[in-house]
Amino acid sequence: MLVTVTLNTALDITYGVPRLLPHASHRVTEVSERPGGKGLNVARVLAALGHPVTVTGFAGGATGAVVRDRLATVGGLVDALVQVAEPTRRTVAVVDATTGDTTQLNEAGPQIRPAEWAAFQGLYQELLASASAVALCGSLPPGVPVGAYAVLVRAARSAGVPVLLDTSGEPLRRGVAARPDLIKPNADELAELTGSHDPTRATRDARGRGARTVVASLGTRGMLAVTPEGRWRAVPPARVDGNPTGAGDSAVAGLLSGLVEGLSWPERLVRAVALSTATVLAPAAGEFDADAYRELLGRVAVTRESGASGAARTATP
Secondary structure (H helix, E strand, C coil), X not given: CXXXXXXXXXXXXXXXXXXXXXXXXXXXXXXXXXXXXHHHHHHHHHHHCCCCEEEEEEEEHHHHHHHHHHHCCCCCEEEEEEEECCCCEEEEEEEECCCCCEEEEECCCCCCXXXXXXXXXXXXXXXXXXXXXXXXXXXXXXXXXXXXXXXXXXXXXHCCCCEXXXXXXXXXXXXXXXXXXXXXXXXXXXXXXXXXXXXXXXXXXXXXXXXXXXXXXXXXXXXXXXXXXXXXXXXXXXXXXXXXXXXXXXXXXXXXXXXXXXXXXXXXXHHHHHHHHHHHCCCCCCCCCHHHHHHHCCCCEEEEEECCXXXXXXXXX
């Protein structure tokens, strides 16, 4: 069983408008509501790939109830969210149909009480007993200690469960020091963690800070993976236009599913990049264009880098 942790779940609301203009009224042409938060997005993609997955974290209030109702319709997904007193946050994405650009508005999240945090930690320990791997994803809601992910990483390691961490800022810095098996920052998060804007140098530095493996999402430039087995780059065949929200979460699902299936690093990266790209073509986070995904699996280019010079050779997925 895979487990995804979303401490700051959300109700994701996506509005489509013909063109987004500042200081103007807009007619919404499309609207959707879906369970949100990075770990829930990861879980929905994992379920679509055929992996049983349990989601945990916090949910509360009317928005939390809607999130749980929507999760109940996802086959292969088990809801183990902890009920809290304050309402789950909402996020609003406004998609400009003319440019394809997305404007994101994110609420902070509910205030988590000490007893609620303690209840979650107890449930998390129980889930680890039957977990094959765990993903810790997203921001922390108010009231959760900034070192929360470090605590959860150490618990997973103590239980012998591989743990992937996907967050940012101080929670990422502290979480990395707890030595997760894998982190998946984007370019900005990696630079914030290491102080370097050179992805090759920054990924090596992040490993030196404690992460066993670092897979950096580089947008249209694909992904860079630095692992104990070597260093790889994976690049999509072409730039695609669409909504990039959730593309990184789909990449996490690809990496986590590849881990538990025992795939090689080139195969994991092909899957992650194909899913990430196919998600850009889907209407909302937590979804991907299945036809595009299948077609992209044969077109993602992976190279293995070797030596200090960065010389590369093509790797066969």
